[in-house]
């Protein structure tokens with residue numbers, strides 16, 4: 001997009017990632033195959049649709065740091081979150097609660113509350129909300145661990161957003177999972193803002209499940225398919241309750257339409273339907289770029305881009321600017337949440353007018369994300385100049 005003859009500075013990859021150059025042609029390929037083959041495309045398309053989701057698995061597993069058996073691209077985020085809670089939230093006896101962040105993304109909270117109600121329980125009693133300390137915005141890891149320590153016996157599921165959508169704070173999943181498991185809780189993460197943003201090492205983290213969307217840092221297009229991770233230890237766990245559909249059934253006998261469900265080992269068993277190929281195309285197109293670039297190299301550039309942004313923005317003065325996101329690179333990804341004291345939406349409208357695409361959160365926070373795949377140091381500098389000018 002252009003503004004006054006100059007390209008907009010796009011710093012909104014945390015909300016909707018930009019389109020890979022290859023996506024359009026790859027989509028065209030599937031449209032042509034559909035036109036030419038009809039149903040035969042399931043087997044004879046250039047990329048046969050029957051096993052299509054499998055083409056994505058290995059690359060996706062690398063992006064989130066998991067084994068292929070632990071990762072699948074399916075559904076959308078909130079749908080996957082519900083499917084995972086069906087399996088990993090089993091309130092029993094005095095262990096009935098879900099631990100969540102007070103400022104969790106609304107959809108996550110609605111999902112958790114409705115799961116609690118689905119079990120005939122009261123969200124007021126069964127949802128524990130983690131709040132930051134008085135005068136602070138980010139949660140402290142020690143406080144999260146303390147709540148798990150003292151209330152863990154009553155917690156059935158720990159469900160945290162990683163990275164937090166509002167503050168950009170990244171939680172150490174390994175530490176939290178370990179503590180949760182010591183207390184007998186299930187542990188899951190919503191990695192909507194983590195996937196493709198920083199290396200998640202989901203397998204090593206030991207968490208039971210994770211879900212994410214692919215339209216933010218993974219650049220797969222508006223409303224595209226999401227991802228799900230179920231730890232290998234549950235790959236063949238017959239004790240887990242699960243909502244099931246034909247796409248989770250043993251591939252060799254799927255079309256025999258037998259009565260009994262025979263799950264595919266691993267997270268693929270959670271698949272319900274045959275997936276929308278046109279959306280899969282976009283996810284795959286993006287994953288090929290991630291494969292080529294590699295998460296570690298992307299992360300190196302991200303740390304440096306974000307550090308540069310932080311340095312510039314801080315020069316605007318602490319009396320005006322407060323960066324809410326943790327200063328420690330280990331505790332954040334690409335996003336900076338910049339609180340502008342005594343500012344209102346007019347400031348945001350002004351920087352938009354001057355050519356920056358960012359994101360505004362009431363009352364006074366601008367969220368920006370410099371994404372290593374397509375943002376440059378120059379973008380960061382232009383943002384800083386436009387913000388400084390607007391102030």
Ligand SMILES: *Cc1c(COP(=O)(O)O)cnc(C)c1O
Pocket residue numbers: 076077078079105107108161165190192193213226
């Ligand atoms: C973006 C985001 C969502 C969006 O959910 P969809 O089901 O993809 O619409 C949910 N949770 C978090 C934490 C998010 O950042």
